[in-house]
Amino acid sequence: MANENDASRASAARAQTLSDLNERSREIFRQIVENYLASGEPLGSRNISRLLSVSLSPASVRNVMADLEHAGLIYAPHTSAGRLPTESGLRFFVDAMLEIGDLDRTERERIEVEMRAAAMEQNFEGALAQASAMLSGLSRGAGVVATTKQDAPLKHIEFVRLDPARALVVLVSEDGSVENRLLDLPPGLPASALVEAGNFLNARIRGKTLGDIKHEAQAMRETMEQELDALTARLIEAGVAMPAQSGEARHLIVRGQANLLEDLKAIEDLERIRLLFDDLETQTDVVELLTRTEHGEGVRIFIGSENKLFSLSGSSLIAAPFHDPQQKLVGVLGVIGPTRLNYARIVPMVDYTARVLSRIIKEGR
Known part of the structure; x- marks a missing residue:
């Protein structure tokens, strides 16, 4: 909530700044920002006076620039007498003055x-x-x-034994992406249980995400108790419930x-x-x-x-x-x-x- 309040106050402050700027100040500020976006270079009062649609002396431009600098919208880099927009100035420009183009x-x-x-x-x-x-x-x-x-819908799940205590759960999504997860196996699990677990899930997962399957775990448990032995059911529950590996x-x-x-x-x-x-x-x-x-x-x-x-x-x-x-x-x-x-x-x-x-x-x- 604090961040939302800060953003709201900042937005209100930018709106107030906009209302405080007259047409001449807005035009000078626009010239400075657009020159920066095009070239990355600061723009000085003499060049600005040549770009304006109305006649304004460099001295008058400098007075306006001083007001814009006081408002925190522009600043003078140490290498130049010209001005660049501050980050606050860029935000103000984007929020209040940017004219969004369109793709042809x-x-x-x-x-x-x-x-x-x-x-x-x-x-x-x-x-x-x-x-x-x-x-x-x-x-x-x-x-x-x-x-x-x-979030990708699943196409296929396979359990691949690595050693007596571990297996790899291979998740193949309908978009073609593959994700591997490491799973600890229940003691005494026969090799056939890995095949049975894969067949059971593959008959039910098509088009569903892993999140969907987790939400249906209770209904699946009742079916597993009827069709599978206890060790295979434990394998399926562990494979579905395990979190993604770090970073995945x-x-x-x-x-x-x-x-x-x-x-x-x-x-x-x-x-x-x-x-x-x-x-x-x-x-x-x-x-x-x-x-x-x-x-x-x-x-x-x-x-x-x-x-x-x-x-x-x-x-x-x-x-x-x-x-x-x-x-x-x-x-x-x-x-x-x-x-x-x-x-x-x-x-x-x-x-x-x-x-x-x-x-x-x-x-x-």
């Missing part, structure tokens, strides 16, 4: 065709990897996709980190990218951030130190969830890059890709 027909068709081709030629996992790579290529950032593996409950795909090395402006940028690479290696933190996008519909934007993951590298994430036909969350996809990402272009790109993935899931491809 060619871009929409490319996303649709490439995603469906990957889903048909490979599997759903291939479509996810393609989504990550495609977003990276279109945005020049890093494409990321996080999914909950246990969430699956993270990252593509295009090399894009982030392009167009560096200074040594400081190289250090920022190095820190971002370290962030991306910490998959748990990336997944945690992506998970915050699951609650609600549409695209979410995280800028710089608004989240602990990017507090050092000063990066941004644009992300959107995708769902199954029952509107159950399947995963989240997005783009990570420097705070000067082209938000107006990437927001509709991420949104449309998430919608295509949701349609592919609905159609069972």
Whole structure:
């Protein structure tokens, strides 16, 4: 609740700032932000005065810039007399002034065709990897996709004995993905019990997720007591109830980190990218951030130190969830890059890709 209250207060403060800015101040602020998003460079008063639609002297522009700086929307880097937007300024711009573009027909068709081709030629996992790579290529950032593996409908389960005390539970999903889990065996379990357990489950699991099967455990127990011996029933209950191994409950795909090395402006940028690479290696933190996008519909934007993951590298994430036909969350996809990402272009790109993935899931491809 505290975070929601903080966000509400911040939103109210940005709205107040917007109402306090006159048209001239908004235009000067817009020029500074759009120049930063396009070039990464600070913009000075003389250049701003040339860009404005109304005649305004550099001295008058500097007075407005001083007010914007006092409001915490822009700052002067030590290397230049020009100004750059602060993270608060970027957030204000994104929330109050950003004009979201739209994908043209060619871009929409490319996303649709490439995603469906990957889903048909490979599997759903291939479509996810393609989504990550495609977003990276279109945005020049890093494409990321996080999914909950246990949500995939199951196709086949097999118990493979490793030694007298252990077996491997092999879970094959309808999307072609495979997950292995290690299971301790009851003492004295015959080899035939592994086959019987697999046959029993495979007759009942088709199209169901592991979560569905866990919820039906009580009804299955009554059937097992009638059809199976006690040791085989214990094996099935243990195989269904066991949790995913560490790191397997969430699956993270990252593509295009090399894009982030392009167009560096200074040594400081190289250090920022190095820190971002370290962030991306910490998959748990990336997944945690992506998970915050699951609650609600549409695209979410995280800028710089608004989240602990990017507090050092000063990066941004644009992300959107995708769902199954029952509107159950399947995963989240997005783009990570420097705070000067082209938000107006990437927001509709991420949104449309998430919608295509949701349609592919609905159609069972």
